[in-house]
Amino acid sequence: MNIEILLAFIISSSILLIIPGPTILTVISYSISHGYKAKIPLICAVTLGDSTALILSLLGLGTLLASSAFWFTIVKYTGGLYLIYLGIKLFRSGISSKVQENNENTSSIKLFLNTYLVTALNPKGIIFFVAFLPQFINLNGNVTQQLWVLAITFVILATLNATFYALFANKVKKLLASNKTQKIFNLIGGSLLSGAGIWALSAKAQ
Numbered sequence: 001m002n003i004e005i006l007l008a009f010i011i012s013s014s015i016l017l018i019i020p021g022p023t024i025l026t027v028i029s030y031s032i033s034h035g036y037k038a039k040i041p042l043i044c045a046v047t048l049g050d051s052t053a054l055i056l057s058l059l060g061l062g063t064l065l066a067s068s069a070f071w072f073t074i075v076k077y078t079g080g081l082y083l084i085y086l087g088i089k090l091f092r093s094g095i096s097s098k099v100q101e102n103n104e105n106t107s108s109i110k111l112f113l114n115t116y117l118v119t120a121l122n123p124k125g126i127i128f129f130v131a132f133l134p135q136f137i138n139l140n141g142n143v144t145q146q147l148w149v150l151a152i153t154f155v156i157l158a159t160l161n162a163t164f165y166a167l168f169a170n171k172v173k174k175l176l177a178s179n180k181t182q183k184i185f186n187l188i189g190g191s192l193l194s195g196a197g198i199w200a201l202s203a204k205a206q
Helices: 003-018 022-058 061-067 069-093 108-120 123-136 143-167 169-176 179-202
Strands: none
Touching: 003 123, 003 143, 003 179, 022 108, 022 123, 022 143, 022 169, 061 123, 069 123, 069 179, 123 143, 143 169
Protein backbone atom coordinates (compact mmCIF):
# COMPACT_ATOMS: atom_id res chain seq x y z
CA MET A 1 0.00 0.00 0.00
CA ASN A 2 1.18 3.51 -0.85
CA ILE A 3 2.57 5.13 2.31
CA GLU A 4 1.08 8.52 1.40
CA ILE A 5 -2.40 6.99 1.12
CA LEU A 6 -1.97 5.14 4.41
CA LEU A 7 -0.83 8.33 6.12
CA ALA A 8 -3.85 10.19 4.74
CA PHE A 9 -6.09 7.42 6.08
CA ILE A 10 -4.46 7.60 9.53
CA ILE A 11 -4.89 11.38 9.72
CA SER A 12 -8.50 11.27 8.48
CA SER A 13 -9.45 8.41 10.79
CA SER A 14 -7.80 10.03 13.80
CA ILE A 15 -9.75 13.26 13.33
CA LEU A 16 -13.03 11.39 12.86
CA LEU A 17 -12.42 9.20 15.92
CA ILE A 18 -11.86 12.23 18.14
CA ILE A 19 -15.44 13.38 17.46
CA PRO A 20 -17.53 11.79 20.25
CA GLY A 21 -20.19 9.39 19.01
CA PRO A 22 -22.39 6.84 20.83
CA THR A 23 -19.44 4.58 21.64
CA ILE A 24 -17.26 7.31 23.12
CA LEU A 25 -20.14 8.81 25.10
CA THR A 26 -20.74 5.34 26.56
CA VAL A 27 -17.05 5.03 27.46
CA ILE A 28 -17.06 8.44 29.15
CA SER A 29 -20.25 7.69 31.07
CA TYR A 30 -19.07 4.36 32.45
CA SER A 31 -15.57 5.65 33.17
CA ILE A 32 -16.96 8.47 35.29
CA SER A 33 -19.52 6.38 37.17
CA HIS A 34 -17.44 3.22 37.70
CA GLY A 35 -13.90 4.51 37.99
CA TYR A 36 -10.72 2.72 37.00
CA LYS A 37 -12.22 -0.78 37.25
CA ALA A 38 -14.28 -0.02 34.14
CA LYS A 39 -11.49 1.23 31.92
CA ILE A 40 -9.95 -2.07 30.76
CA PRO A 41 -13.34 -3.74 29.96
CA LEU A 42 -14.42 -0.60 28.10
CA ILE A 43 -11.25 -0.38 26.01
CA CYS A 44 -11.44 -4.10 25.18
CA ALA A 45 -15.10 -3.71 24.22
CA VAL A 46 -14.31 -0.87 21.80
CA THR A 47 -11.49 -2.87 20.21
CA LEU A 48 -13.61 -5.98 19.74
CA GLY A 49 -16.68 -3.96 18.73
CA ASP A 50 -14.88 -2.05 15.99
CA SER A 51 -13.26 -5.28 14.82
CA THR A 52 -16.68 -6.91 14.54
CA ALA A 53 -18.19 -3.96 12.67
CA LEU A 54 -15.24 -3.85 10.27
CA ILE A 55 -15.40 -7.58 9.58
CA LEU A 56 -19.13 -7.29 8.87
CA SER A 57 -18.33 -4.39 6.53
CA LEU A 58 -15.56 -6.26 4.72
CA LEU A 59 -17.53 -9.47 4.17
CA GLY A 60 -18.02 -9.47 0.43
CA LEU A 61 -16.72 -5.93 -0.01
CA GLY A 62 -13.22 -7.04 -0.98
CA THR A 63 -14.52 -9.48 -3.56
CA LEU A 64 -16.94 -6.90 -4.96
CA LEU A 65 -14.27 -4.21 -5.32
CA ALA A 66 -11.77 -6.59 -6.87
CA SER A 67 -14.28 -8.10 -9.31
CA SER A 68 -14.42 -5.18 -11.73
CA ALA A 69 -13.61 -1.51 -12.20
CA PHE A 70 -17.34 -0.89 -12.70
CA TRP A 71 -18.35 -2.04 -9.21
CA PHE A 72 -15.33 -0.31 -7.71
CA THR A 73 -16.51 2.96 -9.27
CA ILE A 74 -20.11 2.43 -8.13
CA VAL A 75 -19.06 1.78 -4.52
CA LYS A 76 -16.58 4.68 -4.56
CA TYR A 77 -19.09 7.22 -5.91
CA THR A 78 -21.95 5.99 -3.72
CA GLY A 79 -19.65 6.15 -0.73
CA GLY A 80 -18.58 9.65 -1.76
CA LEU A 81 -22.17 10.89 -1.83
CA TYR A 82 -22.82 9.28 1.57
CA LEU A 83 -19.76 10.98 3.09
CA ILE A 84 -20.92 14.37 1.76
CA TYR A 85 -24.34 13.70 3.31
CA LEU A 86 -22.72 12.89 6.68
CA GLY A 87 -20.60 16.02 6.48
CA ILE A 88 -23.60 18.28 5.80
CA LYS A 89 -25.58 16.54 8.54
CA LEU A 90 -22.76 17.14 11.01
CA PHE A 91 -22.64 20.82 10.07
CA ARG A 92 -26.38 21.21 10.66
CA SER A 93 -27.23 18.93 13.57
CA GLY A 94 -24.40 19.51 16.02
CA ILE A 95 -22.88 17.02 18.41
CA SER A 96 -24.65 15.51 21.35
CA SER A 97 -22.46 16.04 24.38
CA LYS A 98 -24.94 14.63 26.85
CA VAL A 99 -23.25 12.04 29.03
CA GLN A 100 -25.65 9.87 30.95
CA GLU A 101 -24.73 9.42 34.59
CA ASN A 102 -25.05 5.83 35.76
CA ASN A 103 -24.31 5.11 39.39
CA GLU A 104 -25.46 1.48 39.35
CA ASN A 105 -22.93 -1.07 40.57
CA THR A 106 -22.58 -2.74 37.19
CA SER A 107 -20.24 -5.71 36.76
CA SER A 108 -17.22 -5.55 34.47
CA ILE A 109 -18.81 -8.15 32.19
CA LYS A 110 -21.96 -6.07 31.80
CA LEU A 111 -19.91 -2.94 31.13
CA PHE A 112 -18.02 -4.83 28.44
CA LEU A 113 -21.16 -6.26 26.81
CA ASN A 114 -23.05 -2.95 26.81
CA THR A 115 -20.15 -1.08 25.20
CA TYR A 116 -19.44 -3.89 22.75
CA LEU A 117 -23.05 -3.97 21.54
CA VAL A 118 -23.15 -0.18 21.11
CA THR A 119 -19.96 -0.34 19.04
CA ALA A 120 -20.42 -3.52 17.01
CA LEU A 121 -24.13 -3.43 16.17
CA ASN A 122 -24.46 0.20 15.13
CA PRO A 123 -25.69 -0.10 11.51
CA LYS A 124 -24.57 3.45 10.78
CA GLY A 125 -21.02 2.45 11.70
CA ILE A 126 -21.06 -0.53 9.36
CA ILE A 127 -22.39 1.59 6.49
CA PHE A 128 -19.77 4.23 7.23
CA PHE A 129 -16.93 1.71 6.94
CA VAL A 130 -18.29 0.49 3.60
CA ALA A 131 -18.31 4.09 2.35
CA PHE A 132 -15.05 5.27 3.92
CA LEU A 133 -12.52 2.48 3.34
CA PRO A 134 -12.81 2.27 -0.49
CA GLN A 135 -11.75 5.93 -0.78
CA PHE A 136 -8.21 4.84 0.15
CA ILE A 137 -7.97 1.79 -2.12
CA ASN A 138 -5.81 1.45 -5.22
CA LEU A 139 -7.65 -0.77 -7.69
CA ASN A 140 -4.36 -1.78 -9.33
CA GLY A 141 -3.13 -3.36 -6.10
CA ASN A 142 -4.38 -6.24 -3.95
CA VAL A 143 -7.76 -4.83 -2.90
CA THR A 144 -8.47 -7.36 -0.14
CA GLN A 145 -5.03 -6.90 1.39
CA GLN A 146 -5.41 -3.12 1.35
CA LEU A 147 -8.82 -3.34 3.02
CA TRP A 148 -7.41 -5.46 5.84
CA VAL A 149 -4.47 -3.10 6.35
CA LEU A 150 -6.88 -0.18 6.63
CA ALA A 151 -9.19 -2.13 8.94
CA ILE A 152 -6.40 -3.17 11.32
CA THR A 153 -5.03 0.38 11.33
CA PHE A 154 -8.46 1.76 12.18
CA VAL A 155 -8.93 -0.68 15.08
CA ILE A 156 -5.55 0.32 16.54
CA LEU A 157 -6.45 4.01 16.28
CA ALA A 158 -9.91 3.38 17.78
CA THR A 159 -8.35 1.53 20.72
CA LEU A 160 -5.94 4.39 21.41
CA ASN A 161 -8.79 6.87 21.15
CA ALA A 162 -10.98 4.92 23.59
CA THR A 163 -8.04 4.64 26.00
CA PHE A 164 -7.61 8.41 25.96
CA TYR A 165 -11.29 9.09 26.61
CA ALA A 166 -11.44 6.47 29.39
CA LEU A 167 -8.41 7.91 31.18
CA PHE A 168 -9.50 11.54 30.92
CA ALA A 169 -13.28 11.07 31.10
CA ASN A 170 -13.98 13.74 33.72
CA LYS A 171 -11.99 16.42 31.93
CA VAL A 172 -13.50 15.49 28.57
CA LYS A 173 -17.03 15.71 29.97
CA LYS A 174 -16.43 19.34 30.97
CA LEU A 175 -14.90 20.07 27.58
CA LEU A 176 -17.90 18.60 25.73
CA ALA A 177 -20.23 20.93 27.60
CA SER A 178 -18.70 23.88 25.74
CA ASN A 179 -20.62 25.17 22.73
CA LYS A 180 -17.35 26.40 21.25
CA THR A 181 -15.90 22.89 21.38
CA GLN A 182 -18.99 21.47 19.66
CA LYS A 183 -18.70 24.05 16.89
CA ILE A 184 -15.05 23.12 16.35
CA PHE A 185 -15.96 19.42 16.16
CA ASN A 186 -18.72 20.25 13.69
CA LEU A 187 -16.45 22.34 11.49
CA ILE A 188 -13.53 19.91 11.38
CA GLY A 189 -15.59 16.72 11.15
CA GLY A 190 -18.07 18.09 8.63
CA SER A 191 -15.28 19.52 6.46
CA LEU A 192 -13.34 16.26 6.51
CA LEU A 193 -16.32 14.08 5.64
CA SER A 194 -17.54 16.40 2.89
CA GLY A 195 -14.00 16.80 1.56
CA ALA A 196 -13.52 13.03 1.39
CA GLY A 197 -16.81 12.71 -0.47
CA ILE A 198 -15.93 15.42 -2.99
CA TRP A 199 -12.51 13.83 -3.49
CA ALA A 200 -14.18 10.48 -4.18
CA LEU A 201 -16.52 11.99 -6.75
CA SER A 202 -13.79 13.96 -8.54
CA ALA A 203 -10.90 11.50 -8.45
CA LYS A 204 -10.40 8.91 -11.15
CA ALA A 205 -10.03 5.27 -10.20
CA GLN A 206 -6.34 4.56 -9.68
